Amino acid sequence: MGTDIIHMHPHADGAMIGEGSLRDFRLLASVVADLQGGVYINLGSAVIMPEVFLKALTIARNLGHLVEDITTVNMDFIQHYRPRENVLIRPTLKKGRAYALTGHHEIMFPLLAAALIEEMG
Secondary structure: OOOOHHHHOOOOOHHHHHHHHHHHHHHHHHHHHOOOOOEEEEEOOOOHHHHHHHHHHHHHHHOOOOOOOEEEEEEEOOOOHHHHHHHHHHHHOOOEEEEEEEOOHHHHHHHHHHHHHHHHO
16 A cells, blocks of 8 residues: 555645545446456556456456456466466356467567457458
């Protein structure tokens, strides 16, 4: 708690930071609730976003949203435990697809984007 660079600023307002964080999480959970048939890409986050994504997905499913047939992708320099478990394995246990793409972001992500654009015509 309180370790981000914004917490160091003398005018940092903890109540506003907390409210913004809650609002961001609720927005993410609402987007994840509509992810059925969609794709989630975790780009280079080994700890925080895999945990937050799994929590948002769990909330969406617990509220009755059908979010099973999804494709998840973890793109990073090294494949780590949390992204493997919380992005690739757990979200797609019942149904879905998962891909681990290992390489440099500045190369891999533009290549993925170009492949998708070409495929869409």
